[in-house]
Amino acid sequence: MKQSAQGKLIHFAKFVDRISSKFISLKWKISLLTSMILLIVVTIFSIISYKRLINNIDQQSEQQYQRHVREVEKLIEQISHSSHLLIRMLPFLKGMDVALSTQNTKQIEEAFDHHWPLLQLQNGIEAVRFYDQFDQLLVGWDSFEPDIYRDKLIKEHVSKVNFHEHPANPLICLESCIQYTIEPLLIEGVRAGTIVIGASLADVFLGFKRTFGSDIGLFLKEKKYKITHNDVWFPEWDIRLAALTNRDKNIDVLNQTLKEYPDLVSLKQGIQTQSNQRHQRIKLLPLQGIGVTDQAHLVIITDITETIEAIRDAIWRIVSIGLIGLIFSGILLFAILSKPLSQLKHIVFTLPLLAGGSFGIFRATLSSMGRKQWLKDEIDLLYEAAIALSHKLEKLEDKVIYRTKQLVKQRDELSKEKDFIAHLLNTAQVVVLTQDVKGKIMMLNAYGEMLMRYTEEEIKSKTFFELLLLDGTQYHLNEDLKQVCYGQREQLRHETITLCNDGSKKHIVWLHSRLSWQSEEDSSVLSVGLDITEYKRVESNLIWLANHDPLTNLFNRRRFSEELERMIIWSQQNQQPGALLFFDLDRFKYINDTSGHQAGDSLLKKVADMLSHTIRAVDIKARLGGDEFAVILPEITASGAIEVAKKILFHISETQLIVKNRTHKIAASIGIALFPEHGNTVHDLLAAADLAMYQAKDKGRGTWHLFSNDDEIRERMHTLVYWKEKIEYANLYDEYLLYFQPIMSLYDRTITHYEVLLRMRDKDGTIYTPGAFIAAAEHIGLIHEIDHMVLRKAIAQAAMINKLGNRIRLSINLSAHAFKDPELLPLIRNELMFHGVDPTLLMFEITETAALENFFGTKQLLEEIKKLGCGFVLDDFGVGFSSFRYLRELPVDAVKIDGSFVKDLANSSADRVLVKALCSVAKEFGKKITAEFVENEEVLILLEKMGVDFAQGYYIGKPCAGNEIFHHLKLDGAVNKLEYSYSGKKVIPFRNQK
Template sequence: MENNSGNQLEKAPLTPNLKGRRFRSLRWKISLGSSLILLAVVIMFCFISYLGLMANFDNQRDVEYRRYSREINSLIKNTSQNLYQLAEMIPFLDEMKNALIKSDGEGISKAFDQHWALLQFHNGVEFIHFYNQANQLNASWDSLDTNIDGNTLLSTWVSHVNQSERPINPLLCRESCIQYIVSPLLVEGKKAGVVVMGISLADVFLAFKRIAGADIGLLIKEQNNLLLQNDFDFLRWNVHIPALTNKERNREILNKAAQIYPEMPSLNDGIQIRWNDQYQQLKLFPLNSYEPDKAHLVVITDVTAAVNNIHDSIWKIALIGLIGLIFSEILLFLIFTRLLAKLKDVVFVLPFLASGQFEKLRLSLASTDRVQRFSDEVDTLSEAAISLSLQLEKLEQEVSTRTTMLIEQKNALSKERDFVENLLDTAQAIVLTQNSEGRIISLNAYGEMLTRYTESELLGKSFLNILIPEYESQDSLSRFNEIHTGQRMQLRHEAITHCKDGTTRHVAWLHSHLSRRSADDPSILSVGLDVTEYKRVEGHLAWLADHDPLTNMFNRRRFSEELEQVLSRAERYRHPGALLFFDLDRFKYINDTSGHQAGDTLLKMVAGMLAQTIRTDDITGRLGGDEFAIILPEINASGAIEVAKKVLDQLSLAQLTISNRTHKISASIGIALFPEHGANIHDLLAAADLAMYQAKAMGRNAWYLFSDKDRSRERMHTLVYWKEKIEHSHLHDNFVLYLQPIMHVKSKQISHYEVLLRMQEKDGSVLSPADFIPAAEHTGLIHAIDHMVLRKAIAQVAKIYQAGFKVSFSINLSAHAFNDPELLPILKQELMTRDMDPACVMFEITETAALEDLPGARALMIEIRELGCGFVLDDFGVGFSSFYYLRELPVDVVKIDGSFIRNLSESSDDLILVNALCSVARGFGKKITAEFVESAEILSLIEKIDIDYAQGYYIGKPAPAATFFMKSDS
């Protein structure tokens, strides 16, 4: 009895907690909860599986729709191409050629009657009309009504094709869709009128059904809806159906779709309806007809099998999930029944810990232990309770001992607090604390130094109001309140912090929640790191990414972005604009003569002048080197020209004097308008670039507006292509030099060679100068080619001399070499660097080159001759002023033009003329060379005429230097 009463007393503490509450075993709670979770998982899995299957189904349909679109377009395109091929074949039919040339209607009818039935039967041609060049009908064959707006529209097409001489292939949809071809007739390269043919799209629909396996129909919108409502083929979308595969069945499907979706555009993305327990998908495809939005194709696909498969899959997944759910619940119920019986024994003895009956708890748990092979969590809990009783018993003994130690620890904490305060004062960061109202409680020494406030001045002040007022907002206050209440442990942000002296600093703040024991304790610890200098450097780097550091203008990348945005706005709002592209004349000469520092100073001056000249909304950029560009939004051609003139006038006023050398500033400006000359960056820059080179060709210090004669895209792209190709060849050293031997006629010895320029292609092919020199002259790259040829030729000659071959060479100069101030300094430098004998180098110039600037040519030739080099006058005899130039120019050798030599053995006139030219040249004391010597007979003739040198394929073809001087490779 005593034991029972004791047990009741010991369990008494549990009774008040259970009073009035119904007991539910954990095994039922766990089983029910797990059942709900598993059921939710099964439902979620079914839902996700359904979404995945539907998404896969939709993706497959999208692929099918794209395939349908391609098939439809391909079939219509093939129909149009077949008509065009038939039109081209008509002039070659029997007896048609003469009838078409004579524009004889009766003759055309008689000749074409025998072919009409064949075209109608085999090719499905519905009608054909023949018109003459005056747009008058000569003959026609028609199996359907082709009265298009009283033939007005057809006459318009015929007139257009007669004028443009280009075929058109309109698709016209009225009662049905007819594919037309209106093509000019050419007989032996001459116009013979126009032929008009038409073919129905019925075969296209049948071919589509055969290829795609889906039904297709044609929907044509009508304006007069009242007349069509009684039509069997009328739909409530205000369309009628002139063609539809599987018509009876699919018309019912379309009627139901029209009831469900009253607006026909709903079919653009594809819809799905259920009809007679079947699932049908409908997709609308617009036809690119002559009258936009007039006709559409509708494709009807049966997807019943795919939809039923999806439903079956979902039901199977649900059934398997429910079976797994039932099995799992039975297993969980059995497991928890035994487990909770053990847990119950442990729970009823735990109250002994609260009453301090540690020994009694250990005895009770020891009496309920059962011998088991494996332990589980309940056994672990029992062991933990025993261990806890031992620890609590030990802790009771230690409490009194630790109470004594607390006094000693309090003193130690005081010392630690002093240490922390000193540490905060030396930290290179703002450290302050706030109370629950956001008011400052403390501030470290670094914070005082940075903000210029003392701790006493900030004490009790609002952190947000006084230090970062811009950051104070309802959202900011709510986030700080979350830290005060502990809902949020940390907050990071950057803000402009205001100092007492009026300056600001950019500070990165970290606010942390602090545990409080009383209302006076700090609630937030705020640490601020000064990142002002970092932000300044970061901003400078961002600026450098978009600007040219020398001129402070936009660089090429940012300028291209700005141009793209301006072009987009101009297209959207239909505003015209202009692009000015220019470079500085003779800028390289200034760099070479006065140094790069002078060039940099000049570029800065130009940038400053542009800023003073252009409008506020205009955009300038330095695209590289001495190239500048200006975007002029919302401006016409005359306005752009005025801006170009202002730029040239402003630049002409400036001059740069360095080292007693004064340089004037001038530029060549190309103007391109948008969208007239280009709607994208590439085309617009290419047009402006070409215009700039046109300005250079006009004599520099000029502007040029890209005009209609420059609009040929083929010409522009060709020039751009050759410009890029020439620049690429310069960069990768793809220019090679060939030599052609020149023989001394009397001695038959070869001691002179002409240096010829070639361009090496990637595939190993070789291009002659005729392919790229015109483009180089037009784009201003000819000077660079002259310089390159001069350097490479002298280097090659020096290499040949070092190999022991003592010969002389002729180097060709372009017509632009005589207005190039850099040519003579380069020649002097190369001759000095290579230690060359100038006497072995001659330069060839043409009469055309000398004619452009006779005083300049003569002056340059005299200076070059003073170095020791010689001159050859090429193409002698072509111009009527040849004898005058022979007297005026200091040349050593004249080269008779090949047009007189090539036919010398066959033309007595050429023989007389060559004799006269040689007589005059010898009278002036010049040596004579004959080019285009291509046979032994011609060589024999020029030997009789007493010509000194011979050059041509009979003497030797142009080839690399190694072909003639093998030792030069060793």
């Protein structure tokens, strides 16, 4: 035994010597490799940091350039606007109106001479000229030398203004740049020639300098003028410096730049130069609106010395800190690894004894290694593991016995898991069955037996295909199942109608997969079925609602437009004429007001039933909204359409409704448009029929009218001229008012925010709602101006409220044309910044139909405004059910259920079902829900039970002017309270969240 042990020790010693001759310490490898990695990391980090800082400067420079462009354009626009206002004022100066109307040159000079110095001094006006209607100069005042070329350019613009009667704002750059404003002159409604006012760009330079602090100058490129002593000519660039802030300092900078960059293209792209130990960034801004021969640029000079020095300091700090950390970490790592790795080396050299079976010697050798028992590390764990391993090898038989006991225990656990799976299959709310390769059912869970009304014995006598109601696809389904069974495909999913044992039918989605533990000869398929019968029923109802009006069961506007477009195409292809009848019910609003909305709804149903029994089966009828109906008559002439219209009018006149001993009779006015004669698009035909209907109303109501082009022009011009005057008056004298209607949170019945509503005040004090004038504003192109006004007033109102310490949210309506306005987003951003309003306190309301009209444009604009922090509400939600799939695409925060579904909620079960469905859809998409037209407590309670978040309507509060609502606000500690009553109860409208 001693010899054997000695032999093992000798063998171990030789092994250690053999290893030591080729051994390199792990601590040196780790230290060197770690140092190299840290060095590479420091280098890469320094390079990345430098490039990132440089890129940040470039990006900031580009953003600053865009701001420069916008600021210059804004300043020039302000000059044009000031000149425009001055032109409007000139005819009102003493004696000017008579002199201009008579076009007497001497009188104009006498009347205007004493005003000219004042305009030069106060307004910075460089030129004023008066021309007659024939482009002839009557008289003019200029602060610079006469120039034939300038006069020619001005006269060309005067000719265009006289011809088109539209103002012009040319920018003419010769010896300097002058912003001209040219407008036609009206004296008491009569053309009296044209006025020309020229203003210098001095205010542009001063305003730019004040805003950005950068120096700005003017480069002019022309050769026909001599260089004065105030100008500087740069021959390499072929340009003249006409104006420059900090002239003496910046001319040296430009001369230095000229030596480095003789090509002017470099300045247009932006360059960086160094002069007198200062770093400058120079870039050209092109002036817009000048002719091809008059080329001018603005030059921007920005001092970026501090930025460059900051970059250098940051890079040096990064490199210095990295190198110091590299050295320190290398030394520290080497010191830390020395002792543990020496111990590890000792254990490694001892392991061959364990392989040779010398367990006692192995443990004795390890025990000779001095080590501490406190603060153990991985080396200590390895030591203990090696000792434990030697003991375990000696007790191998005990280990085998222990392992056998463990296998028995695992078998018991598997049995428990099997029982758990069986219980899970029986309690899961899905159908689970297995079938063999022939389709015979082998097992069905408890839920499947309950759903399909089969017992275990009955189902095992069936095949899977005997449970299905197939429509000729049995062969393909059988083949697909065989592919799953033999592993040729992983899964199979399909929907079928399943026949239950009691004769009922269920719509089930099946998912088939192969049981992999089965053999090829005895393979089987696991089939899992989900009952979607109720989902299919709801889906069918929603599809029907997407195409029909729920009150009358007629087509809605969306489906009617599709049918009309289809019929127009068919008519063009087959050369068959058709007609469109468009009518509404006269005095329908009176019936609603006197007998209630239920009476109005009953009347609408009667009209729908009458139409079904009056027109042909091939004719298409629809309710377009409110009391508006339309009928498409294919393959009919004008005389035939007139006869149908007469028949409809006759039956409508016979329709009556008795409510509370009050008999209501109605009439209608029908407009007739023929296709393709009166239009070959849906929009044109509906517009023609609409105009014809109003012409019929003008005849005395209860009659029909066939569209003609003369009718269209007369009606449209009458309406547009009438409202154009009112809108222009309101724009001129700011006769727009903002009303605010409270919106209540149904969680605690507090007023959380207000909807902003627009009103227009006429000369006689009449207040108009948007429905009266918005359509006309859209036609005459003033809708964007109104949108901008509403945004400015609403944001200013929010700022005023915030200054009192109140956090009230305002919901602002946007018109359908707002999404086509490129100035909308910059306006919102500027107003928020100017007033300092928290954007989370502002929400914007858009109608569902307006949002879907230009879906991608709307989505893009909503995402941009959402980035500012504002919220969005989808108004009139539910009017177009086909837009449900777009709800998840639009970044809206809340939806507002259309009031037509809410106003009669307490009395209409159909409306309750519909509102529940709308709430369910909105909640699934995580949207807040607002219900409008809440007119009583009963409706409010129903909405609370349905989980609606907010309520709005006359029962909560009527729209009021801002001074009637917000003048009650006062700061009261942590909570601001506004006493506002509804139905005799006092509520807390909002809480101040600081």
